[in-house]
Amino acid sequence: MDETRARFMLDHMVIKLGKYLRVLGYDAVWDRAHRTHELIQAANRDGRWFLTRNARLPAEYPAPARLVLLKSEDPVEQLRELHARLTLDLSGRLFSRCLRCNVDLVPVADKAAVRELVHPNVWQRYEQFFRCPECGTVFWKGSHVRNTCRKLGLARET
Numbered sequence: 001m002d003e004t005r006a007r008f009m010l011d012h013m014v015i016k017l018g019k020y021l022r023v024l025g026y027d028a029v030w031d032r033a034h035r036t037h038e039l040i041q042a043a044n045r046d047g048r049w050f051l052t053r054n055a056r057l058p059a060e061y062p063a064p065a066r067l068v069l070l071k072s073e074d075p076v077e078q079l080r081e082l083h084a085r086l087t088l089d090l091s092g093r094l095f096s097r098c099l100r101c102n103v104d105l106v107p108v109a110d111k112a113a114v115r116e117l118v119h120p121n122v123w124q125r126y127e128q129f130f131r132c133p134e135c136g137t138v139f140w141k142g143s144h145v146r147n148t149c150r151k152l153g154l155a156r157e158t
């Protein structure tokens, strides 16, 4: 299995890490409405890695087929732990996924199409925009990209 394209299910304790995985372009899901055993079942059914900080989970629940038990409480440190275990692709698909919807963004072919949707300064300054096919949000690789890369200790891509 190509772990650079691994998919993830997160329990309630590590949702922030799930957001960082989406930043990296990974398919990562969580659902506060479901109980742990339901999340494990769904992960096994979909072939997802199950991520948790609950050290007792293996003893108390049916075993996830793919499990990574994280130690740190800090999501940036958790990302390092996960990378040490699975060797994630930290740059190839950075900011290619909608952080809210967990779907791939689509490049906007002609930036005139988003002129009314972003601040005029942003529209002037950037050439390449992306759009989420689910929620319609427009993205560009601005300061939030640089700030997030710095926070996660990733190389800047812009």
Ligand SMILES: [Zn+2]
Pocket: 098, 099, 100, 101, 102, 132, 133, 134, 135, 136, 137
């Ligand atoms: Zn979206």
